[in-house]
Amino acid sequence: MKLATYKDSSRDGQLVVVSRDLSTAHYATGIATRLQQVLDDWNFLSPQLQDLYETLNQGKARHAFPFEPAQCMAPLPRAYQWADGSAFINHVELVRKARNAEVPESFYTDPLMYQGGSDDFMGPCDDIVAADEAWGIDFESEVAVITSDVPMGASPEQALDGIRLLMLANDVSLRNLIPDELAKGFGFVQSKPATAFSPVAVTPDEAGDAWTGGRLHLTLQSTWNGRKVGMCEAGPEMTFSFGQLIAHLCKTRNVRAGSVIGSGTVSNKDWSHGYSCIAEKRAIETIENGAPKTAFMKFGDTIRIEVKGKDGQSLFGAIEQKVVAAR
């Protein structure tokens, strides 16, 4: 099934069930009003939502209305956890190669992951607000999952069973603030502002056999200012599966229902696939020509991130954002 959260001026919005083709939606009122509620009590509530989803797909839901992604908050407008991996080691290799740094051997067995802010997620069509273009505004097109409870010490296989929903993320990054924060070693605070998510979160069965081994074997499209800059394969080159990422996170603590885990920038060895973040394009330019050529995003720039299923239909709806100056 496909779930979204509609804006209603409240902090958590209103849960809606969305039809498979993303054409219609129906309030889940009577079953649950907020997505976190459903994640807290998945086994009881999700079958009821699934029933409504099937009725909606059959065109028989009584109060269905046209689905509008612009009315969406993030599926979870705020979450108790956002932990973002950097599971595509090719991305790490490129960025390091551009600054003549080695990739430590451990990076191939021990995932890179940072704990991010989760109190203020952006909806799929919300503006990216920044005070200064000089911060180096960049998009990062990613796949993300939402978990149930996963106990401390769970194996990657157990962790995989804890995945409830899939979605897309735009992990907006302020590149020029990153070097100083990396040097401090404590992770990202100012260089990772609010993250945006796709209009709908979907249960893994919606991806069919494209969801296998804890990876989404589909093409992630990134379109910057109307130009398709990335057609990256999100599956085969993901060094660490989502099961491995979650197991990494829960080695020393429980992961609780509603945790959001990201893949990191999707990246392919074959550069002809393009890029899922500008930093990677700049790294390639540096490797090839000694210096980056492509500038980061400017106020007014747009970014669209989408994945189509094997049927050619949009799986999650599109993230479509514009960069604007803080007032």
Next chain:
Amino acid sequence: MKLATYKDSSRDGQLVVVSRDLSTAHYATGIATRLQQVLDDWNFLSPQLQDLYETLNQGKARHAFPFEPAQCMAPLPRAYQWADGSAFINHVELVRKARNAEVPESFYTDPLMYQGGSDDFMGPCDDIVAADEAWGIDFESEVAVITSDVPMGASPEQALDGIRLLMLANDVSLRNLIPDELAKGFGFVQSKPATAFSPVAVTPDEAGDAWTGGRLHLTLQSTWNGRKVGMCEAGPEMTFSFGQLIAHLCKTRNVRAGSVIGSGTVSNKDWSHGYSCIAEKRAIETIENGAPKTAFMKFGDTIRIEVKGKDGQSLFGAIEQKVVAAR
């Protein structure tokens, strides 16, 4: 007023109002059931809780019952944000000096802060569960605050106005996992397991004039296995105030209601005050004798963290935890 969250087998527990002397409590049912609800709508709900608090203090609340810290979850059992500063630069100086590393000049003007996991906080008397003593289990006695909404770009003064509640934290750390995570530069994931908080969170007025300039000018007591190891002053040597810490956090993004911000390990230049984490004791031993002598916590060890007000009464109740092996 003083607020706590009682265990009721649910994820968020039940909000209770606690008397000033911590002797009695009263369910806040009828006003709010969860603390996050109150933070989401502070101006409307907090005056009602304040009325109940006054009635309770006068001994006139009808359904008051004896307050038991062991029945408490963390005041916010799960939160949308946990960002922990390292605001006592003396702590940073000691730890670096012990490993012959310089403190960069920027550390005196730009706070160190990491984003932590907030999906699974511990109650004040919950066991610290770890799979392996070899991880180097340590306590960190800290002061923490809970905020209202603080907009992106707020000044330290504006941020200070956004502080709703004060409490204590035990930011449990796995010291032997830290070097590898620090080297990766992405912050702490495995080396910072679940954090514990004091039985009650209090409005700043409860601290009287000890709360000034965004600092709590009281003595933080740490008692390890029944031995008082720390009597550290939490106010004067806090290099960055809570206003500055929050302003650092919200430079590039909004901070939303219910965010929890920590001071980092409380630390004094005068070593006779003792220590608020074992790592600091070991750093001092290394500086004095070339090697650390004090071992980290073992299974069965206990830690008690408390602050007394100027009236000699416990301000937040005590964090009292035992380290136990994961089953």
